[in-house]
């Protein structure tokens with residue numbers, strides 16, 4: 125028997141449970157004890173968080189924090205496999221924690237039903253050894269990276285768009301950070317989120333699982349982590365490649381003269397541009413449309429399943445060339461699917477001299493949720 | 502020169518792989534401008550896209566040589 129039968133930290137039950145790890149020389153009893161002593165924070169219990177959390181819990185990571193302020197929506201179930209249909213409406217962190225406790229009662233789970241924000245980022249990151257960025261928003265990605273640089277913790281990053289995924293490890297000792305790779309966030313609406321642009325469910329599984337694997341390598345101190353390398357997964361072409369990137373000496377977070385101070389920055393183009401665009405809430409849309417026009421900027425493939433009577437339809441991608449179809453003397457409520465692309469469209473229209481603009485908060489999805497007869501998904 | 506486009510840029514360029522004929526001494530920024538001239542929609546990703554020449558991320562003023570492979574890597578944010 126190569127298997128060891130006693131451990132200061134692991135019970136006989138744990139040794140049996142983790143026996144397929146103990147059989148790997150690179151893990152073994154020492155490695156499994158390291159995992160039992162490790163603490164990992166997973167930011168976002170969505171498409172990436174679902175597989176990452178389940179593999180980390182099954183692997184015996186001793187303490188796992190899961191933070192998410194969102195609740196489970198029926199449209200999440202296509203890829204967020206940690207949830208059951210009966211979890212719809214529940215907070216994601218709470219529902220995920222329950223599932224993980226069932227999966228592995230030998231570990232501790234911290235359910236954090238909060239938004240990961242600039243006020244709690246550093247304090248949360250400090251409590252854990254490694255952080256997984258499984259979020260769906262660019263501002264939060266910068267925030268996680270900054271907090272990890274300041275607290276000297278590795279940031280295991282994953283992101284997905286339709287058929288394409290990225291994985292890397294940032295902020296590890298002497299390695300580059302997220303800002304070294306992407307110093308500038310894209311303008312709001314230019315890179316659709318999963319809710320906006322859709323995503324192949326299985327890709328979330330591939331990338332989130334790869335993040336779990338990188339985190340386990342870091343905790344065990346084995347192999348070659350993706351530090352200073354960006355892995356690109358192209359599902360359609362079935363190609364995986366990695367490109368190298370360096371630490372940027374001018375990086376505002378980890379460079380020679382950092383300017384972010386001791387507090388992580390919230391790069392919140394989204395919030396900044398939202399603040400000065402008048403919003404229409406979904407409940408008030410019918411009322412507002414009595415003396416305004418609805419400008420529907422969804423792309424044709426997003427709009428096939430339904431629209432509102434009398435709406436002007438110009439997809440955001442064609443807006444530049446079709447503005448002449450609009451009358452700047454008229455009042456428009458700009459709407460898209462979830463309320464991100466519409467903000468971008470308002471910005472463009474303002475630059476072109478339109479002034480009587482509002483945008484539909486939460487997009488037509490929010491409107492549809494309140495009107496059963498308006499059925500599209 | 503071979504150009505590889507990923508994620509949103511693969512969609513905007515309607516192809517994951519294309520060939521560009523560049524003048525001698527051309528830089529990464531020249532390649533981008535040539536593509537953006539054909540596809541106006543690229544403009545909004547001009548400041549956030551990173552470029553990898555032969556597997557290494559480089560700055561926009563890096564010179565390109567015949568036979569180089571240039572990968573266009575727009576940010577990807579979904580999760």
Ligand SMILES: [Zn+2]
Pocket residue numbers: 300301302303304305371372375376377378379
């Ligand atoms: Zn950096």
